[in-house]
Amino acid sequence: MNSPATLPLAALVHPDDEHAMELLLERVARRLQGAGWRVGGLVHRQDRYANGNKRMQLFDLRSDRQFELSQDLGCASRACSLNPQALAQASAVLRQALDDGVDLVVINRFGIVEASGQGFAAEFAAFVEAGTPVLTAVAARHLEDWRRYTGSLHAELAADEVQIEQWCQAQLERRGCASPIP
Secondary structure, X not given: OOOHHHOOEXXXXXXXXXXXXXXXXXXXXXXXXXXXXXXXXXXXXXXXOOOOOEEEEEEEOOOOOEEEOEOOOOXXXXXXXXXXXXXXXXXXXXHHHHHHOOOEEXXXXXXXXXXXXXXXXXXXXXXXHHOOOEEEEEEHHHHHHHXXXXXXXXXXXXXXXXXHHHXXXXXXXXXOOOOOOO
16 A cells, blocks of 8 residues: 555545635645745635625636635525636646646646536646656545545545645655755
8 A cells, every 4th residue: 555645635624515625735835935946826805796606716826826716696686606727727837737747736626517527627647747746635424436536546635734845855756856845
């Protein structure tokens, strides 16, 4: 059995209604960036529109460019509020991070869209193929889809910043990345 430190994908598994994981991913990524590592990708933030509907945004970790991931369809709407155009635009951030050869990438989450082969599914695969470690979040309701998608290539991490940073450090060392700070 592989040690989590040797696996190129790590998922922070969280309860379905938990959103603290998003902040945790961003904190870890920003701390690694502050230490000089080339960390790219997207983080997710969620709040509410004035009418109370859920508002989702993605932020590029390297430029802070914002993508409005949800559409405000009104209070009575029961339709999916995902903005496919913003999702497509945000995918360019991931492709650029891959082209730039980042040390590690954060992809905000693996969800139902990725499980169906859309969303960022191709980007997950491209990073794994390139040998770039991927850190993401997976809600409990999508865990079986994640396991089918990744097979034995992933680690499941607890919401523990020390454990997450240890996984990141092990990945950077495994790839032979030189320490960014002399």
